[in-house]
Amino acid sequence: MNTFDVIIIGGGFLGLSTAYQLSKMGVKTLLLEAGDIGGGTSASCSGRAQTCEGHLDPLNIQIIRDGLARHETLEEELGVKYDWRKIGLFLLIRSEDLWQRWLERSAILTRAGIPTEVVDRATLQKAESNLITSGLLGAAFAEEGILDPLKYTLAYANAARRHGGTILGRSKVIGFEVQNNKITAVRTSKSTYYGHKVAVMTGAWASRTTQIAGITLPIQHTHAEAMVTEKLPKVLNNGIELADFYETIHGKPRAVAIGVHPQNHGTLDISESVTKTNLLHKGVSAWGVTNMAKELIKMLPILEKVRIVRTWGRPTSFTPDEQPLIGWVPGMDNLFVATSLVETITAVPVLSEWMALMLQEKETPVSIEMYSPSRFSHLIGKNELGVLTA
Ligand SMILES: Cc1cc2nc3c(=O)[nH]c(=O)nc-3n(C[C@H](O)[C@H](O)[C@H](O)COP(=O)(O)OP(=O)(O)OC[C@H]3O[C@@H](n4cnc5c(N)ncnc54)[C@H](O)[C@@H]3O)c2cc1C
Numbered sequence: 001m002n003t004f005d006v007i008i009i010g011g012g013f014l015g016l017s018t019a020y021q022l023s024k025m026g027v028k029t030l031l032l033e034a035g036d037i038g039g040g041t042s043a044s045c046s047g048r049a050q051t052c053e054g055h056l057d058p059l060n061i062q063i064i065r066d067g068l069a070r071h072e073t074l075e076e077e078l079g080v081k082y083d084w085r086k087i088g089l090f091l092l093i094r095s096e097d098l099w100q101r102w103l104e105r106s107a108i109l110t111r112a113g114i115p116t117e118v119v120d121r122a123t124l125q126k127a128e129s130n131l132i133t134s135g136l137l138g139a140a141f142a143e144e145g146i147l148d149p150l151k152y153t154l155a156y157a158n159a160a161r162r163h164g165g166t167i168l169g170r171s172k173v174i175g176f177e178v179q180n181n182k183i184t185a186v187r188t189s190k191s192t193y194y195g196h197k198v199a200v201m202t203g204a205w206a207s208r209t210t211q212i213a214g215i216t217l218p219i220q221h222t223h224a225e226a227m228v229t230e231k232l233p234k235v236l237n238n239g240i241e242l243a244d245f246y247e248t249i250h251g252k253p254r255a256v257a258i259g260v261h262p263q264n265h266g267t268l269d270i271s272e273s274v275t276k277t278n279l280l281h282k283g284v285s286a287w288g289v290t291n292m293a294k295e296l297i298k299m300l301p302i303l304e305k306v307r308i309v310r311t312w313g314r315p316t317s318f319t320p321d322e323q324p325l326i327g328w329v330p331g332m333d334n335l336f337v338a339t340s341l342v343e344t345i346t347a348v349p350v351l352s353e354w355m356a357l358m359l360q361e362k363e364t365p366v367s368i369e370m371y372s373p374s375r376f377s378h379l380i381g382k383n384e385l386g387v388l389t390a
Contacts, residue, residue, distance in 0.1 A: 004030040004166075006359050007186050007195035009173045009209055012042035013345065014338050015201035016156035016167070017352030018359070020078070023165030025356055030193055031165065032186065034172035038153030040203050041314040042344075044282075046226070046261050046269045047152070048239065049145030050343040052109050052116045053091070053246075055323065059370060061112045063347045068114075070349035071145055079162070080155035083148040083264045088238035090124060090139040091245075098243050102140040109142070116142040130235050130302045140243055146261065147345065176213045178385060182333040183213055197359055199336040204280055204315035206325075206339040215329055216381035217373065219339060221280065221315040222249060225288035226271035228263075230307045235300065236262050249274040254287065258295040267309070270296055284311045320379065326355060327372035330380060337373055 006022055008015045011033025019031040033039070049071055054060050075081050093099050099118065106116035120138040125131070157167050176198075177185035183198045202209045204221035239261040242248055248257040254275050261269045273288035289311050297304050317340045319325050324342065329335040338355055341347050354364040373380065 003194040004028050006197045006199060007193055008199045008201055010202035011037045011169060012040045012203050013153065013348045016153055016160060017348045018201065018355045019165045019167060020156045020160040021352045021356035022359060023160045023163035027360060029165045031167045032171040032173055032188060033169045037157050037169050038150055041316060043150040043153045044312055044314045045149050046271055047147045047149040048261060049346040051114050051144045051346065052142040054342040056108050063350050064343055065113050067346040067350045068145060074349055078155040078159040080158060082151035082155045085146060086143055087146045089142055089144050089241060090238050091241050091243035092139050093137045093243045094135065099137050102243055106140055116140060127238065128236055130300055132299055132301065173209065178213055181331060183335055197334045197336060199359060201338050203339055204317040206317060206337060210329065210337065211383055212386045213335060214383055214385045215332060216383055217337065218320050218376050218379040219317050221317045223275045223277050223313055223315050224272035225284045225292065225311065225313040227289065227292065227308045227311040229268045230309050231266040232268065232306060235268065235302060236260060256291045256295045258292065258299055260300065280315050282313055284313045324371045325373055326368055330374050330377050
């Protein structure tokens with residue numbers, strides 16, 4: 001009863017979508033999630049299926065283009081509505097250098113089938129009358145998708161269960177049994193499970209999870225804070241982000257990179273203030289919330305008197321080269337890891353299918369060797385087998 005072909009650890013977008021694909025392919029699959037399903041970072045994100053902000057390598061472009069197309073029929077496939085719709089996105093451009101960069105990016109993306117254009121300030125202002133555009137040169141514009149991230153995680157969980165997968169919340173993995181570089185059993189506080197293959201899909205917690213099997217992976221994270229407004233009359237027609245979002249947040253102790261995204265139910269999702277920290281937590285800070293609010297009002301003064309109904313924080317992982325980490329962990333025989341995707345929501349419908357094939361040692365339609373953990377062999381450390389207590 002307690003033996004599975006594959007045990008997945010982590011009930012976010014990656015773990016749940018892979019559990020669904022494996023179960024659909026007839027593989028006996030168990031997913032263990034420490035808290036509530038989606039309760040890590042996935043169900044608390046902005047729900048955007050991003051299209052134009054990621055890497056421009058051919059593999060990523062193919063994943064994004066195909067992933068976006070898959071969303072058009074995925075609600076029907078999973079049998080649950082997760083409020084999928086298309087929406088425009090303006091990426092605000094504040095410098096000449098960025099303007100040039102986005103002219104080049106938009107040409108590459110458009111040629112690759114992801115239509116993107118650069119528009120001047122007057123066009124931006126006409127599209128978004130409430131936005132303060134002074135100091136801006138204009139914006140890059142692309143269409144992307146938006147969905148309800150909690151419904152999306154639950155859609156995958158329910159579909160996996162319908163196909164025979166076992167999906168368990170409140171089941172934190174605290175230990176592994178390892179023999180001759182092979183994980184033979186996975187322990188939670190309640191039970192021990194036996195698996196032929198073990199997949200760590202614990203997002204920003206991934207290195208902490210593999211450490212209990214004696215492996216330290218070079219995964220870092222940023223901690224982002226976000227908030228949501230009360231329901232409002234229409235303020236924006238499109239989502240708004242900074243064109244230099246990643247440059248703004250990365251490598252700094254603290255930074256605010258304001259993004260505002262209209263949700264289906266009339267609220268505005270506002271993200272994010274970002275802190276560099278070694279701590280993994282879900283909290284907010286006085287610094288983060290206040291500075292986000294200040295930047296928001298500079299951009300959209302019409303929101304000055306609006307009530308914020310909820311704030312939260314979540315970690316997002318990244319690797320030293322900022323590319324995803326997907327594949328078998330060197331030095332172990334049956335330990336797979338997947339984390340640190342870019343444009344995760346868009347990529348998941350495609351990558352989950354490929355990860356399910358990899359976990360059965362089958363070939364993927366396209367090689368994703370460039371995401372393999374072996375590229376970091378020199379950075380992967382060994383530690384004593386551990387037990388997770390905190
Ligand atoms: C504010 C914010 C907004 C974002 N907006 C977007 C967006 O609009 N679009 C987008 O694509 N991405 C967005 N992201 C990034 C995106 O949310 C993440 O890339 C994605 O959720 C990662 O999914 P995951 O499955 O890898 O990890 P997670 O969703 O974090 O899932 C990992 C799970 O593992 C569990 N876990 C950890 N340790 C254990 C253990 N020992 N045992 C069992 N379970 C364990 C955790 O509880 C967690 O639920 C955003 C991130 C933030 C912070």
